[in-house]
Amino acid sequence: MDIDVESSPPSALAERHVVLVAPEIHWNTGNIGRTCVGAGAYLHLVKPLGFSLEDAQVRRAGLDYWPRVKLHVWEDFKSFRTELAPEDDEVALFTKRGRLPFWQMRPTRRMFLLFGSETWGLPQAILSAWKDRTFHIPISDDIRSLNLSTAVGIAVYESLRAAGPIHGWESWG
Secondary structure (H helix, E strand, C coil): CECCCCCCCHHHCCEEEEEEECCCCHHHHHHHHHHHHHHCCEEEEECCCCCCCCCHHHHHHCHHHHHHCEEEEECCHHHHHHHHCCCHHHEEEECCCCCEEHHHCCCECEEEEEECECCCECCHHHHHHCHHHEEECCCCCCCCCCCHHHHHHHHHHHHHHHHCCCCCHHHHC
């Protein structure tokens, strides 16, 4: 389902799910949690995790927003996929070898933005399941990759662009 910006109220336009498969670095996950709160997105962590969620550095990176993260931890990817049953057009996989640049992502009302671990990326089984739904964020050849939390921020807000403005600065004075 494509978003019809003209006929839908902004609050009904976008349900976003950030899915981290086997994240390894606690401060990336904390930063991503904070981004999810700011964007109104859900955060899904698929085990194994390379850290404990009780780690003070996760909470420090997420600041005082961490308790507001809409978080779900999954034992494995199969459980996540079975329970939430994302449709193929609702899935966007982010990998440095993605087929399309991120700006060609076609947002739908409900979207699942999948990212792999900082070291290994997404498992081949997941990439194979949605091989036509892979996206990359272009970078220069001066670096190997972007930081995971930076990539998530780019992808989340690009996926929300058609949904209209989300702007809460006024409530902070």
